[in-house]
Amino acid sequence: GNSAIASVATDEQLARFGPTWAAMAITEPSFGSDSAAISTTAVKDGDEYILNGEKIFVTAGERADSVVVWATLDKSLGRAAIKSFVVQKGTPGMKVERLEHKLGIRASDTAVIMFTDCRVPAENILGTPEIDLKGGFAGAMATFDNTRPLVAAMAVGCARASLDLTRDVLKQAGIEIDYDKPAFSQSAAAATFLQLEADWEAAYLLTLQSAWMADNREPNSMEASMAKAKAGRMGSDVTLRCVELAGTLGYSETDLLEKWGRDSKILDIFEGTQQIQQLIVARRILGLTSAELK
Ligand SMILES: Cc1cc2nc3c(=O)[nH]c(=O)nc-3n(C[C@H](O)[C@H](O)[C@H](O)COP(=O)(O)OP(=O)(O)OC[C@H]3O[C@@H](n4cnc5c(N)ncnc54)[C@H](O)[C@@H]3O)c2cc1C
Numbered sequence: 074g075n076s077a078i079a080s081v082a083t084d085e086q087l088a089r090f091g092p093t094w095a096a097m098a099i100t101e102p103s104f105g106s107d108s109a110a111i112s113t114t115a116v117k118d119g120d121e122y123i124l125n126g127e128k129i130f131v132t133a134g135e136r137a138d139s140v141v142v143w144a145t146l147d148k149s150l151g152r153a154a155i156k157s158f159v160v161q162k163g164t165p166g167m168k169v170e171r172l173e174h175k176l177g178i179r180a181s182d183t184a185v186i187m188f189t190d191c192r193v194p195a196e197n198i199l200g201t202p203e204i205d206l207k208g209g210f211a212g213a214m215a216t217f218d219n220t221r222p223l224v225a226a227m228a229v230g231c232a233r234a235s236l237d238l239t240r241d242v243l244k245q246a247g248i249e250i251d252y253d254k255p256a257f258s259q260s261a262a263a264a265t266f267l268q269l270e271a272d273w274e275a276a277y278l279l280t281l282q283s284a285w286m287a288d289n290r291e292p293n294s295m296e297a298s299m300a301k302a303k304a305g306r307m308g309s310d311v312t313l314r315c316v317e318l319a320g321t322l323g324y325s326e327t328d329l330l331e332k333w334g335r336d337s338k339i340l341d342i343f344e345g346t347q348q349i350q351q352l353i354v355a356r357r358i359l360g361l362t363s364a365e366l367k
Contacts, residue, residue: 074133074141076219077157081200090159096137097216098128098186105130106349108143108214109152113188115144117202120195122158124166124188132343134184135169138162142188146204153206157216159197166191177335214294220344221297222284228308228340229277231333235315236269238330242319262318269311276304295357302350305341312337 074095082090104110113126124144134140139161147154160167166189173183195202240250248262256264279300286293312334316323323330341347356366 074137074139074159076223077141077199077216078159080216080219081157083200086159086196086199090139093138094133094136095159096131096133096140096184097220098131098134098140099143100128100130102127102129106346109155111143111145111155112148113142113144114148115146115156115158115198117146117195118192121192122195122198124158124160124191124193126188128186128188130173130343131184131186132178132181134186135172135182140167140186141199146202150204150206154204156202157199158193159199160188160191160193164191164193176338177332178339217344218293218297219287221301221350222280222287222293224340224344225276225280225297225300225304226284228304228337229273229280231337231340232269232273232276232308232311235312235330235333236266236273238328239315239318239323240266242322265314265318269314272307273311276300276307279303295354298345298350298353298357301344302347302354305347305350308337308340309334 074097075091077097078087078090078095099108099111101110101112103112113124113128115122115124122144124142126144128134128140128142131140139159142158142160143155144158145154146156168187168189170185170187173185175183243250243262243266248260250263250266251259252267252270256267259267279296283293283296283300286296312330316330316334319328319330322328323334325331345353352366355361356363359366
């Protein structure tokens with residue numbers, strides 16, 4: 074949510090919402106990957122918008138100070154009419170229905186939120202209220218150029234922690250990893266470990282590049298998707314191989330390797346799945362639109 078605010082808010086909105094903690098509500102029961110299919114509605118009424126709809130799997134939806142809600146001003150106008158609205162916690166008409174039980178990131182709440190005639194001040198619409206039929210969805214989608222490098226960085230962090238702990242476990246078992254010698258001249262466990270390090274480094278470099286571009290306001294949609302695709306997959310692969318390499322210590326809840334293995338999977342799913350990132354990269358490389366390559 075904070076990335077959405079940072080990407081599309083006016084200076085006045087940044088001053089108002091910037092210091093608060095915002096969740097992000099895009100996904101609905103009828104869609105996930107196809108974020109253009111939003112059916113939550115926003116209807117202007119005087120100096121307010123009235124929101125109606127259901128949002129699911131909202132990370133931090135219960136605990137955050139506010140939720141950035143994606144809704145359509147007019148579904149018949151397609152993507153261009155999708156706007157985002159900052160809804161403060163406790164606004165009448167906004168209700169957390171339930172929290173999900175899930176595989177990983179269990180310290181983070183994941184909420185189903187209903188919006189029923191929920192009135193938000195008109196000045197809480199992020200970006201312009203006008204419907205720009207030419208490039209309207211681009212503003213909302215720009216959010217992902219900032220959030221995907223962040224999710225990639227989480228995968229890089231989880232995998233790094235797993236590798237560091239696994240190296241210690243291997244060392245205690247008498248297996249030293251020599252970074253200066255070829256993998257084929259070392260034990261099978263050490264050779265596997267070196268492969269994981271190489272995979273990690275590729276993801277790390279892509280993540281740095283996409284984050285640097287975002288920080289410097291350079292167009293980075295393709296690089297953000299490349300980093301997210303590579304790091305998302307690497308995170309799951311590396312953390313689970315570390316579970317394997319560490320044997321019972323890897324599987325036991327007494328250490329953190331099993332937790333990092335579970336926590337990594339979501340990083341290959343939210344903010345656009347592995348397959349969606351690959352699709353975006355392919356479109357960029359081939360110069361095709363989302364209508365031409367689905
Ligand atoms: C723990 C958790 C937290 C989440 N937090 C948030 C949040 O804070 N805010 C929010 O809005 N959403 C959130 N989500 C939702 C998340 O963004 C969606 O789950 C994700 O976008 C995928 O959508 P879906 O689950 O409907 O899967 P679907 O879109 O139904 O996809 C199912 C499978 O089909 C594949 N697929 C779909 N379309 C294509 C295609 N065109 N080509 C090839 N393959 C395709 C997908 O990659 C996936 O493997 C969260 C989800 C989870 C599990």
